[in-house]
Amino acid sequence: MRKSPANNMMLQTAMRYITIIVFAFSFYLFFAGHNSPGGGFIGGLMTASAFLILYLAFDKKIMKKVIPFDFTILIGIGLLFGVGTGIASMLFDYPFLTQFFDYFHIPFFGEVELTTALSFDLGVYLVVVGAAMSIILVIAGDDE
Amino acid sequence: MTLLHWATISPFLLAIFIPLLYKYFRKIHTGWFVLILPLVLFIYYFNYLPVTRDGxxxxxxxxxxxxxxxxxxxxxxxxxxLFALLITGIGVLVVLYSIYYLADKKEKLNNFYVYLLLFMGAMLGVVLSDNLIVLYVFWEATSISSALLISYWFHREKSVYGAQKSMFITVFGGLSMLGGFSLIYVMTGTFSIREIIANVDLVTASSLFIPAMLFVLLGAFTKSAQFPFHIWLPDAMEAPTPVSAYLHSATMVKAGIYLVARVTPIFGGGATWFWIITLAGLTTLIWGSVQAVRQKDLKSILAFSTVSQLGMIMSLLGAGSAAYYFNDGDNLLYTTAILAAVFHLINHATFKGSLFMAAGIVDHQTGTRDIRKLGGLMTFMPITATISLFGLAAMAGIPPLNGFLSKELFFTGMVQASQYGIFNLDTWGMFLPIIAWFASIFTFLYCAILFFKTFRGKFQLEKLNVNKVREAPFGMLISPIVLITLVIVFGLFPHILAYSIIEPAMQSILPGILSAGERFEVYITHWHGFNLELWMTIGVFLIGILLYRTMSKWSKFGFYQTEQDIFNYVYDQGYDGLIKGSQVITRAQITGRLRDYFVYMCVFMVLLIFYTMFKYDGFMLSTDNLSPVEPYMWLVLIAFVASIVAVPFINNRMTAIIVTGAAGYLVAIMFTIFRAPDLALTQLLIETVSVILFMLVFVHLPKLKKEKIKSSTKIVNLIVSISVGAMITLVSISAFAFGSETGFSSIREYFIENSKVLAGGYNIVNVILVDFRGLDTMLEILVLAIAALGVISFIKLRLKEGEDV
Structure with a gap:
């Protein structure tokens, strides 16, 4: 990952398309989580692995340009989502972390179930992506 | 939340905005924003005065x-x-003073005022809480904010040392106090102080009475710097002077006094309480005053003097508790000591606060606090000199200042206590006034030294760190002038305080002494006639002057030349011993090899589970009702076992990674067979991610060497591995057998029924994670976050070769 050998054109070309599929599938897993297998944890791991194969295929410098932010920030944002969902229910005088759900009719999507659990799960998702990526990148980038 | 609650926590709320105010209003000194709050609070609490005045x-x-x-x-x-008014009133003056004291642009005012406000809120919480646990929380918050303020100039080594020392000692006391509170709860079943006082019979009858008392007193003594825990206070003088004036003389160190006064109705009335507190107080009094004479630093003298004055108030509370013993008939006679304690508490705050501020002014204007370098400042700083003169005269007990009145009352209280004729006082009681008298001589002596060495004598400009000495700016002088005016006013007209403040405070310390509708009648006077107290005071003055006159003779002795307190030596040795001892223990178990830690964990887990299962007879080795194993499952199982067994025999790292990965994927297949799609997905992804991780770090890994391991180690490892496996197997079989035998329905039924109804989701695993057990998940992601940050800091901040913790 430090040096980018010149002869991995095949890998790079393939990864460009494969990662799109992996990302799409990870989002599907994340949103499907409430009713089918999936959820924040699994979706987060899937996203992290998509990022990781990108890092495998491309140079660290190129990746720095593509993803200009630090993954550590995602951990903080994720925790805020998790705790924020909990506190939000307190503002309406319910116990901490009470979850709500209801069904709405949205054009194009039809009958959709919206839950506060989704925002909580988003927190889980972001923490998993952030933690996995920052741990792996810091271990891999350790040149000493 | 009532207005009273908001008022009490308002300093915390303001503290949140201080960094913003500091950042966006750089032109205005942050202190001006802070100043408003204690002023408003003082007025607010002052409005309660008519209520408490009438009891x-x-x-x-x-x-x-x-x-x-x-x-x-x-x-x-x-x-x-009384305490709330002290905290907010002195708070106003200290903040005002600090605006001029910390005028340097480079000072980190945002830190300073955040800590100061934290302290103010915590201290208000301590004195206003009725609940012991809430009191405890605020109590520790004062310790923390005090340590932060001591280490405000954290680049100085001595500041950090002082902060750590104060933290160690006060938090140690605080924790033992928590133990005492818990014991009180065990005895009475409530944390409310008022309810405990109402059920005081439960406490006095209990066998836990003495332990609870000792634990609570340990907290009070460490906080109020009582002998031998006083050593943290002189080192706390590394804090900026406004902090010393506020926390370490006027308010925080009096928290212990407050606590003792507050629990007097619970524990007071017996010989143990009387003797422990009176003796601790008197020992502190004399130790502090003798040590103060030896000091050369202005603030050190004042620090030891604070120690000694705190001891004096403490001993008065001890002597006054005897009033509970005589809880019948004409017991108002015995309350003089409590009156003296309350009165001196107020007086000490006024004169010691002004003295600290004056010492700060001297330090600020001359650059030194060493009395050997100072001298002759009266010509250059007449106002500061006048402030100090009155402050020191009050402390030395010279009439007609307020210190004289409370000192006289102190003598009266001690003389009275020696004549009670209870608690063996007929044998030992005569020592109380004698110790008090001796300590007062030294108090007089160090007051004289402090004044004459600083403001009189020869002026030595060459020894100072400045080119020219001039009087402080007017703003800096306002606060000490206000305090010194109070010293004089309270001295001349003590009855301003008597009716509205002292009497209600005495009533809170000694409830149950009075019958309904009665109140304490306090009468303070300058002239008592030619009685013993007067002769004691005159003796103090004469011998004090004599000792000061002969100072050139005795100052050559080793007693005066050195100034180290013997208990500092004890503390430092104990501290070093603690560090060394912990290092020995740590080195013994932290080998730096992951597998050693893994063995510790496995052994502990096996022993714990085996002990629990064995003790409660939990093993059930029945194989009934097990589902049959299908032939294709045997295939998966055999492949799984084969890959696991192969790992120890592989000498190539790449092969090892692949084979371990295979075992992981086989586990995923097992999850699929048992229809757990979420688990299977997670397992697959974890395996994938860790394989990628391995590929990323593969370059860095050293070549797998054939290690020479002792065969005894191998056997131990083998036994540990087998016992972990055996234990897990036994536990799972027993759990299954237990379930099928007793007919307990599995918890899954509940989730199957309710996941759609209550949480609107069909995926039970996910619903459990985000809804039913959402708090667990929240804490899990917190753990994940902490682990990630831990890994990052371990790798980024790791020690260089040969470096040690």
Missing amino acids: GTVTEHVPWVPSLGINFDLYVDGLSL
């Missing part, structure tokens, strides 16, 4: 954890109001 109290109730008896209840009576 009334105010209670405000806010539930916090009602199931554990922990409520944020605030209680205003004479004693707590």
Whole structure:
């Protein structure tokens, strides 16, 4: 990952398309989580692995340009989502972390179930992506 | 939340905005924003004065954890109001003073005022809380903010040392106090101080009475710097002077006094309480005053003098507790000591606060606090000199200042106590006034030294760190002038305080002494006639002057030449021993090899589970009702076992990674067979991610060497591995057998029925994670976050070769 050998054109070309599929599938897993297998944890791991194969295929410098932010920030944002969902229910005088759900009719999507659990799960998702990526990148980038 | 609650926590709320105010209003000194709050609070609390003056109290109730008896209840009576007024009143003056003291642009004012406000809020919480646990929380918050303020100039080594020392000692006391509170709860079943006082019979009858008392007193003594825990206070002088004036003389160190006064109705009345507190107080009094004479630093002298004055107030509270013993008939005679304690508490805050501020001015204007370098400052700083003169005269007990009145009352209290004729006082009682008298001589002596060495004598400009000495700016002088005016006013007209403040405070310390509708009648006078106290005072003056006159003779002795307190030596040795001892223990188990730690964990887990299962007879080795194993499952199982067994025999790292990965994927297949798609997905992804991780770091890994391991180690490892496996197998079989035998329905039924109804989701695993057990998940992602940050800091901040913790 430090040096980018010149002869991995095949890998790079393939990864460009494969990662799109992996990302799409990870989002599907994340949103499907409430009713089918999936959820924040699994979706987060899937996203992290998509990022990781990108890092495998491309140079660290190129990746720095593509993803200009630090993954550590995602951990903080994720925790805020998790705790924020909990506190939000307190503002309406319910116990901490009470979850709500209801069904709405949205054009194009039809009958959709919206839950506060989704925002909580988003927190889980972001923490998993952030933690996995920052741990792996810091271990891999350790040149000493 | 009532207005009283908001007022009490308002310093915390303001503290949140201080960094913003500091950042966006750089032109204005942050202190001006802070100054408004204590002023408003002082006026607010002052409005309670008419209520408490007539013996009334105010209670405000806010539930916090009602199931554990922990409520944020605030209680205003004479004693707590006295402290609240002290905290906010002195707070105003100290903040005003600090604006000029910390005028340097480079000072980190945002830190300073955040800490100061934290302290102010915590201290108000301590004195107004009715609930012991809430009191404890605020109590520790004062310790923390005090340590932060001591280490405000954290680049100085001595500041950090002082902060750590104060933290160690006060938090140690605080924790033991928590133990005492818990014991009180065991005895009475409540944390509310008022309810405990109402059920005081439960406490006095209990066998836990003495332990609870000792634990609580340990907290009070460490906080109020009582002998031998006083050593943290002189080192706390590394804090900026406004902090010393505020925390370490006027308010925080009096928290211990407050606590003792507050629990006097619970523990007071017996010989143990009387003797422990009186003796601790008197020992502190004489030790502090003798040590103060030896010091050469202005603030050190004042610090030891504070120690000694705190001891004096403490001993008065001890002597005054005897009033409970005579709890019948004409017992008002025995309350002089309590009166003296309350009165001196106020007086000490006024004169010691002004003295610290004056010392700060001298330091600020001359650059030194060493009395050997100072001298002759009266010509250059006439106002500061006048302030110091009155402050020191009050402390030395010269009439007609307020210090004289309370010193006389102190002598009266001690003389009276020696004549009670109880608690063996007929044998030992005569020592109380004698010790008090001796200590007062030294008090007089160090007051004289402090004044004459600083403001009189030869002026030595060459020894100072400045080119020219001039009087401080007017703003800096306002606060000490206000305090010194109070010293004089309280001295001339003590009855301003007597009716409205002292009497209600005495009533809170000694409830139950008075019958309903009665109140203490306090009469303070300068002239008592030619009695023993007067002769004691005259003796103090004469011998004090004599000792000061002969100072050139005795100052050559080793007693004066060195200034180290013997207990500092004890503390430093104990501290070093603690560090060394912990290092020995740590080195013994932290080998730096992951597998050693893994062995510790496995052995502990096996022993714990085996012990628990064995003790409760939990092993059930029945194989009934097991589902049959299908042939294709045997295939998966055999492949799984084969890959696991192969790993120890592989000498190539790449092969090892692949084979371990295979075992992981086989586990995923097992999850699929048992229809657990979420688990299977997670397992697959974890395996994938860790394989990628391995590929990323593969370059860095050293070549797998054939290690020479002792065969005894191998056998131990083998035994540990087998016992972990065996234990897990046994536990799972027993759990299954237990379930099928007793017919307990599995918890899954509940989730299957309710996941759609209550949480609107069909995926039970996910619903459990985000809804039913959402709090667990939240804490899990927190753990994940902490682990990630841990890994990052371990790798980024790791020690260089040969470096040690």
